[in-house]
Amino acid sequence: MLGRLVKQYYALEYNVRLTYLYSAFFCSSCSIILDQVLAGYIYVLTGSNEPVGMVTGIIGLVRMLVTFPAGYASDRFRRDTVLKFAGVLGLICAAISLSAYISGHMLLLYVAYACWGGYFAIQRPATEALFADSIPNGQREGPMTTKYILMNVVGTLGPIASIVFFYIYGDSWSLSGLQIVLCGGMIVGIPGLAVLFFFNDDLAYENNRRANNRLSIIEDGELSDLDVTPRGKERSLLLQNDSDNEPPELWETANTFYCLGPRHIPFILFVTDFIMYNGAGLSISFFPLFFQNVYGLTPSQVNLLFVIQPALVVLL
Template identity: 30%
Template sequence: MEGPAGGWAAWWRGMNTNVRWALLQAAGAGVADSVWTTTVVSSFLYVLADKSNTAVGAIEAVQGMTTLLIALPMGMVADRWSKAGVIRIGGVFAILATLCMSTVVVLASDKEEEGANSASVKRLLFAFGGCACLWGVTDAVTQGPVPALFADSLPTGNRSRWYTYGFIANMAARTVGPAVSIAMFCICGDEWTLPEIRTVFLAGMAAELLLSAPTFFFFDDSKALGSEAAPLTESLLADLEGAEGDDEAPHDDGRVIFGRYCVGRFLNIKPRHIPYIMFCKDVLVAFGSGMTVKFFPLFWKEEVGLSPAEVQGIYLLVPIAIASFSGVGVIAAKRIGRVFTMLAVRASGLSCLVLMVILRQRVHPIILIGLYLMRTGLMNSTYPLEESVLMDFVPSKSRARWKSLQSVTAFGWCGSAAVGGWLGDRHGYAFTFLITAALQGLGSSLIILIAHLVPLEVETKDVEESGDGPQSPKSKDGRRQHRQEKGHWDGHSYTSVPSDLTDDEFFNKTGAWDAEPHISFPHLFSPSAENSAAGDSDDEYLLMEGDPSLMERSPRSSMDEGDVGGAEL
């Protein structure tokens, strides 16, 4: 595969500092978390608490409640003071959480025979709850200020690609933890006992201390891009909002299936509503996920009868499945739009979960594992698309608060774990899985409301410290080059722009001034009434949709559909 110009090393060195450290944090956290958070912590607590799902869910709920209480204030401080400063505070809490959790695990590893009702085990479970509070603070940082500063350091229109890079970095790193765990279980004993689980648990704590925590201390507010990272283009959003009282509202991206007839248009959903709809969707989906995610390892252990190494083998394949499906999702989104890609992918994932419940006692475990991998890969693969949609419609000054508000979904996730543990003890895991499918289906369906507003996304080539070179879109020569190269008909429509605009007026109106990525809204700008009345329609020019570097101004009279062909969507 051909690398970037100048080689991979030069590409990495020239990358924006915050983007580079966000990718490193994604990879470091992926390695560390995958050692202990997927199966080990649930199994350790389950055995320590004498096979109580309720205890596992309660400690998870404590972590979620802490995140809920801390996230929004921390996001507000990050927006008003310093995102990088708050991230460093999170790094301190990550170190404290790691040291405290390691101490509790060592003290608890010889208490297996005492039972959950003994005073010493109860004290240790409370200590686990205290450690969960520290991890809750760390989660509030990694789910709020870190992704907000990451978004501030990415040019508009470029986010799906870079969120996918970060997502794949995290998922690829998550294959390391299960591989290490499998080796350690095979060496130390492939049994569900506290001494064996403790060894793997402490390896995860060491990875947190060495690979994840240090990355919190290298982010830099001064490296954010400012106006280049604006949400979509400010002018486009203003025009969309200004059309609220017009008889003819601006049309959505014509390449989004059924966009003109969708429910959101009927309900008069506006761009300003998008973050709220995405938040409601996240809360419902997270509440459903929390009821099952921590209990899937216990499902494989108790109902399917797999050993620790076999369960870790499943989680070795999970990140590969997620990374694979996420790449496919981004490609599909370029053709049918991000919203309909997310709907199709999530519907397929939920179908796999329902099939697992129906077939769990009728088929070989290999079939169940295959369905689980498909379900998990599909349901998690839409993260890059969801993040790009949210950040495209949230101003930079509010991103940390919005990402921190999203951390409320962590309470939905963790709080519902307590409910899931209670239901698991009384009705079994399968019943809980069906409730999860219902909640996630309801939440995912909400994004149909924004289908008419979310456009296709066009990407830039690089993310560098500075974008003001001779051919930068912000420079005059760069803008002229954008206008003079050949354009594409998108298969549906052109956008008309009066020809008497100056350079700056033309690009300020169309949004192409903002950055090399231009997120297109066909039909958005209609011919001016003044020009039409004057009979100047032949002197109007057409902004071609497609690659933003493939634009030109050319008279309407010279254009013919047969001359330019169809755009490759």
């Protein structure tokens, strides 16, 4: 069965494979460095709930500010170039985060997660656009669903690893234990950041299709040059004009859902991130502290809750 899965994986489009690989590494890392362990670490370090909300708010604010220029860059420049820039920024974020975890310096932690907010705003539009362009139109439901399930499955790996660590080395909210878990989670995400340097716009399905269409037009034009009659010359000129002035795709301006269409996607993503990260700063980020302080749950018990939640999402 494993061999069959490997064959199916290699049968996928190049950029689709890389997207799955990136998701496997980095989503498992994010389940540690962005969720319950981080909240517990900040609370133990400062003895206050306020910095937990500050970190989440900083991520959301920076991500909101960078979303529009990042989306413009994804449209204006090659997506693989944007992802390489995101990869460099991600490695810088990882280095700052590791330094902040080890030193316990809150100002450095704020800087690190501000950089992460910029990273997510730059990486997400380029990755999603290249992922979609690497799948034929009308066949994206399966790969999109697979990616969503994969993200939820690997999202349980971080909490599971944390449970194992706390079970072996002591199930208590100690600063040293939380530092080790956070550093380990950050190291797991580094291979995912390295994957960003290998995406390739030229291997995307949609780009290959457009290139092949242009090539066929050019070849047809060269063949028509053999026809020296006035009609042949006229046909050659028409082919050249078609290749130089391709009409815009109708779907770019059409409304596909009531008054909304593809041109509204950047605004929808903007509003989604704004609501999600501000809402998380007011509620979800404090769930681990609520369970810790009110119910007296240990780190492994809190992590167990965060294993059950994505597992139920996948099953249901």
